[in-house]
Amino acid sequence: MTATDTLPRQRFAELVKLQLQGRRFLDRDQERRLLEEAITRYGLSLDQASGLLRGAAQEESIALEGELGASSRELLRTLADRRDRIARDDFRRAVAFYRARSGGGVTEADAQKRVKRLMEELNLQPRPTGRIIRSRRWYRAIEA
Known part of the structure; x- marks a missing residue:
């Protein structure tokens, strides 16, 4: 690796640190934008x-949605x-668990x-609750 190879890496690393300041969680869209910038702008x-x-x-203790989803x-x-x-x-x-991992x-x-979105991706269903009338209303009440 030459000095010209490390300069874009260092500059991108600094951009990432700047973007992560004051955050605890980075969603997929933000992750994607940073990765696109690294590829197009920094090569x-x-x-x-x-x-x-x-x-x-990891250094800044920030949760990434992709890893948290897994x-x-x-x-x-x-x-x-x-x-x-x-x-x-x-x-x-x-x-x-999701909230705790997201800091x-x-x-x-x-x-x-x-x-709820993860459950749908995995084809998991909510179990009905209630003693007499069992329903999934608790699950449907969550806005998607």
Whole structure:
């Protein structure tokens, strides 16, 4: 690696640090914009840019939505019953996990929407609740 190769990497690393200041959470759109900038403006490969972004995020204790989504998917698969259903309490646990991993950078309502979207991606269904009349109203009430 020559000195001319390291200059764009250093400049992109500084841009990432600047963008991450004061944040706790970086969503997919923000991640994508930074990666596009690294490729087009700084001439880095996708792997180089991803590595720099992840390293800076880890150094600053910032959660990346892509990585957070992967761990949340695994949690949801673990919480699902044999019929691929998630109980209301388990959904609340998954939302609490998502918020904790994001460092509180995501509101409760936003975390519920994101976890619901992950459930839909995994084809998981909500388990009905109630003693007499069982319904999934708790799940439908979450705005998508």
